[in-house]
Amino acid sequence: MSEYLGSVETMADLAAYPPPVEPAFFNTGVYQALADPKRLAILYALAKRPYHVIALAEELNMPQSTVSRHLRILRQQSLVTKERDGAFITYRLADRRIIQVMEMVRQIMSNLMERKTAVLQE
Numbered sequence: 001m002s003e004y005l006g007s008v009e010t011m012a013d014l015a016a017y018p019p020p021v022e023p024a025f026f027n028t029g030v031y032q033a034l035a036d037p038k039r040l041a042i043l044y045a046l047a048k049r050p051y052h053v054i055a056l057a058e059e060l061n062m063p064q065s066t067v068s069r070h071l072r073i074l075r076q077q078s079l080v081t082k083e084r085d086g087a088f089i090t091y092r093l094a095d096r097r098i099i100q101v102m103e104m105v106r107q108i109m110s111n112l113m114e115r116k117t118a119v120l121q122e
Helices: 011-016 028-034 037-048 053-060 064-076 097-121
Strands: 080-085 088-093
Touching: 028 037, 028 064, 037 053, 037 064, 037 080, 037 088, 037 097, 053 064, 053 088, 064 080
Parallel strands: none
Antiparallel strands: 080 088
8 A cells, every 4th residue: 555645556556546625625725824934934833832922023023014914814815723822822733734735735835856867857
């Protein structure tokens, strides 16, 4: 069994299992939210611990307004949650698995780049 295809044994089997057609699977807003390097930096920071906006802006060396704007987008896509903590709002990852997904994509992209480089060097 391929580690990449789960229970799918062969490419012929893959054709028998079309991708899911649930609308949530095709939520392009999530993909767009993950396509911005600043939002990725925010998600990786939130993977370490929850943050208030001011502390997150300082940690990432970004203006507070920029961090707030990106947090709003991430929250709209349900990638982060917010919780009032007195006068502050604390942001957290909504689901830590998003970091695992991003790491898998990063590894796949790295492997693709290595293969492209090898092809160009042939």
